[in-house]
Amino acid sequence: MTLAQEPGDGGRGARRGRGVGAAGSSRIRQRLSGTTIAGFPTWAFVLFFFIVPIALVLWYSFGYKPDLFSAHANDKLSFDRYAEALDPTFLGTFLNTLRIGVVGTVICLIIAIPFAYWLAVKLKPQYRALALALVLVPFWTNFLVRTLGWQIVLSPQGFVSSAMQGLGLEKLDVLYTSTAVQIGVVYNYLPLMILPLYVAMDRAGTSLREASADLGANRIRTLFQVTLPLAAPGIASGALLVFIPLMGDYVTASVLGGAQGNMIGQLVASQFNTAQNWALGSAMAVLLMLFTAITVAIVAVVALVIRFGIRRARRVVLTGGAA
Template sequence: MKKFLSRFLGPGALSFPTWGYMVFFFAIPVAMVIWYSFGFKPDQFTTHSMEQLSFDRYAEAVGPTFLSVFTATLRISIVGTIACLLISVPFAYWLAVKVPPKRRGLLLALVLVPFWTNFLVRTLGWQIILSPDGFVSEAMQSMGLLAVPLDLLYSRAAVQIGVIYNYLPLMILPLFVAMDSAGAALREASSDLGAGKFKTFFHVTLPLAAPGVISGCLLVFIPLTGDYITASVLGGANGTMIGQLVANQFQNAQNWALGSAMAVVLMLFTLGVVLIAALLGLALRATIHRVGRVQVRPGPGRSTALTNPVAGASADPAAERGQPLAVGARTAGPPNSEAPPPAGTPSPAAKNPGGHRG
């Protein structure tokens, strides 16, 4: 009993709140969604029924409408993730390498400013900007670029702009952490060895920041595929995403079984993306580890003597010719250095103990 209590109340007990949160607010809701996906909607006034379990809702979920919306969602998610990556990489590099440490805190706070406001509020702000009477349209008309008002609202372009704005900080932060943890020593070593700035970035900094790239892409892509607020506010009927379709089944159609089946399909797709990203991460890690290892494999007739990086010649001519060094032999030295006397020859001090000239 004491052993059980010691294990139960040991250091592992500190993780119980986290496990409890994951079980009650993640595992149980997901299990309920999966369970409801096997039911059906019996009538207009009932949300679901579990009397007859079947896979019919999955057949309805992957119908033409779902596949069309799913394709549009996938396109918006991929374009949004790539756009966030292209914007975040130079900014994170500049923030981690060029900006002094005293100013990084202020800039990171500015990056996090959008998260201090509600997701819906900042999305509604873009509705004002992208409207025909908004800032973008009036600015382009005042510069003579447009003769008529620009109407970007309620389109897929508006949804694309909104998701990039909402999820950009989730890409910047892991990239900044990865590039900042790489350190300046490797970049300085690459520069000392003759590599330029671009070569150092693509061959040193970016490979070391690859875990941050993968983490940022997952942090952006996964919630973006299930986003429905941005699509509802900025896209309307022309920018429907899969998250909006699932929410519509639960809220408006009151068909919990079909909505659950759509949600399960979306979760399976997201799980597949995570597994692919994990495999890519393992492959990238193995590649970096293999490239980073230095193996000295001398060829036939050659030794593993170090090479003088300045002269480009071996530090030992005998080793360069593949001949073994004799015990007590000296390596190549300055031209005027004297060779050591043969073994058994008395030293000058032994010949003249008094130290006087003969």
């Protein structure tokens, strides 16, 4: 028997039930409203600076260039620009960009791991703020100015080349090559790898590393079995922060690479700024984002498989070989 059907209740039970339900719904609405207001800056930023620009680029990619003097038209929608974008030139440039992005991310990781470990573990706390400030110093200068500085350093007439010739070596001749681009992207994006790694290692503390040493593990074993697994979130964050913007970088390639260090960002920029073909440039940009997302997804799946294999191997060892 329900509240409304209880004898002698006079409908008070039903009204009570409706009152409790209304109060609960009111509280839920208040919480949702408070959450929406508190999260307004976040979702507004994502909406106006991420979703809307990507939607516009996607919309432009279905258009075409109507004539020599017009940049874009969307009165006839088609996938023709994607077919044009997937030509051998685009695919070759993308593979070159992917190589530079992967190699640059790996080099940044190799440099950042020991430096972040020294910063979080070995360096005295009173000097860490100064060291972090020195890591961030490059960001106090404009990205283009920093890259132009490397153009001077890597020039065949620069001081590095002069010093090499003074030592009897050949002059430095890497400017306007893919090697110069590789050096430039590692320099420009290295801090984005160091900072997440430092935060992850600093939060992990020293107790587990000390316990590993007390149990007889040497430094190498502690590094691979304790320190790096604890720093895994920082490694993942740093790799994403470096790889994704590096794939779309065109300033470094334009200043240091020339024709030999061409990257996909230059192709996209040239379609907008030089060829005035916004539809083709948008299609290239969409393909770049799609290929980058696929690459990240593949690496994530491989990492998960490796992690699962390591955990399974540990369980087998702990259980004495049982499955």
